Amino acid sequence: MRMVKWNAFLSGLCGLALVLGGVAGSAYADVTAEKGASILIFPRVVSNDRFDTVIQIANTGNSPVQAQCFYVNASLRSTITGAPCTIPSVACTPLWQETDFIISLTKQQPTHWLASRGRRVDLRAAFGSDGAGFPPGLVPPVTDFEGELKCVEITESGSPITGNHLKGEATVKVVSVEAAGDVVGDVSKYNAVGILGNPDAQPTNPLLLDGQNYNPCPAKLILNNFSTLPGTRATELTLVPCSEDFENQVASRVTVQFLITNEFEERFSTSTTVDCYLSTELTTIDSPNAPNSSVFSSQVLGSLAAQTEITPVVNNGAVVGVAELRVIQEGAAARAAYNLHTQGDLIPASGADQIRLTAE
Numbered sequence: 001m002r003m004v005k006w007n008a009f010l011s012g013l014c015g016l017a018l019v020l021g022g023v024a025g026s027a028y029a030d031v032t033a034e035k036g037a038s039i040l041i042f043p044r045v046v047s048n049d050r051f052d053t054v055i056q057i058a059n060t061g062n063s064p065v066q067a068q069c070f071y072v073n074a075s076l077r078s079t080i081t082g083a084p085c086t087i088p089s090v091a092c093t094p095l096w097q098e099t100d101f102i103i104s105l106t107k108q109q110p111t112h113w114l115a116s117r118g119r120r121v122d123l124r125a126a127f128g129s130d131g132a133g134f135p136p137g138l139v140p141p142v143t144d145f146e147g148e149l150k151c152v153e154i155t156e157s158g159s160p161i162t163g164n165h166l167k168g169e170a171t172v173k174v175v176s177v178e179a180a181g182d183v184v185g186d187v188s189k190y191n192a193v194g195i196l197g198n199p200d201a202q203p204t205n206p207l208l209l210d211g212q213n214y215n216p217c218p219a220k221l222i223l224n225n226f227s228t229l230p231g232t233r234a235t236e237l238t239l240v241p242c243s244e245d246f247e248n249q250v251a252s253r254v255t256v257q258f259l260i261t262n263e264f265e266e267r268f269s270t271s272t273t274v275d276c277y278l279s280t281e282l283t284t285i286d287s288p289n290a291p292n293s294s295v296f297s298s299q300v301l302g303s304l305a306a307q308t309e310i311t312p313v314v315n316n317g318a319v320v321g322v323a324e325l326r327v328i329q330e331g332a333a334a335r336a337a338y339n340l341h342t343q344g345d346l347i348p349a350s351g352a353d354q355i356r357l358t359a360e
Helices: 012-020
Strands: 003-004 039-047 051-059 064-072 076-078 092-094 099-103 110-114 146-154 166-174 187-192 194-195 206-211 217-225 233-241 252-260 266-275 278-281 305-312 318-331 332-339 343-346 353-358
Touching: 003 110, 039 332, 051 092, 051 099, 110 233, 146 166, 166 194, 166 217, 166 332, 217 318, 233 252, 233 266, 305 318
Parallel strands: 187 332
Antiparallel strands: 003 266, 039 051, 039 146, 039 194, 051 110, 051 166, 064 099, 064 146, 076 092, 166 187, 206 353, 217 305, 217 343, 233 278, 233 318, 252 266, 252 305, 318 332
16 A cells, blocks of 8 residues: 655545546546446346345337346355355455346336346236336346346347447345344445447457447546445445456456545555455455555545546456445435446457357
8 A cells, every 4th residue: 555645735625526526527438327238237236135136127229129148146255165255355255156048128118127036927917016017038036146247239149239229227225134224125226337339340259348349348437435434434346347258157357456536635545356246345455354544444544535546457457336335324324326437448458358158
């Protein structure tokens, strides 16, 4: 960990406004959380004793579409005993188990399912129930699950197509109370990260995120976050690699660097490796056993808020992600998920990120 001090000219509300105001007009990347895309990435899906997740996907086009979807269970397991563990380390790594399925949507059709239940091919579900609406096909349930969901637009024959018709959202629900202050029924929602395809391209498997077939993933992520104050506020960050090899069942690894700027323009840094999947409270990234010593803690950061730049190390791929703020006040906790800002396009000299599909 290192700290570089600049001349402090920000203070009070001016500094806070700058830090939380987001990225300036130069921010740009060809991923989207608002428009239809050809690839959807849901970085955080949870279905276990504490949480469940509602997945929503819509066809924004006027013709039927299909999508091949992949759950990746990245729940942490001990490399010694195989038992569940909580803090990523050499001895506590993601499981990486993949489950795939295909959904079919009519024109302008939205659909949804609860991760723990999936969806049956059933037209009899009552309006307002979890299975209501025209069935998109069989969606398998997932339990004891924490990881990501990727969906790729395909033709009826199973070939990838760059139609840019898919849009998605995820809502994570608290279903039981284990952490202090959590309230059953509390929810946090984020938009799926969409990767646009070139409408004139004829992509093949693997899907190349090279700017010619599909747009690249971002060169940098910008996280606007509050400093961690144990028992009062904390931010959970989820990152997943853009590259994925579903055919050979090989997990991707991306090393990322964090540059944290507080309200007084003092800078701090740290780094970590995203091994298939990373979802953890910020202080565990650099100080898992002493949160008050972390560069993300209020004690070290020295301000209420900060802006964190997340940059992959050169030539080892890109990442996308989401964040969730948890605030505890008067004994009750509230959660709010939010998408990260993106900046630039990343095409490593060693080759573009790619997603290798399984053959159906």
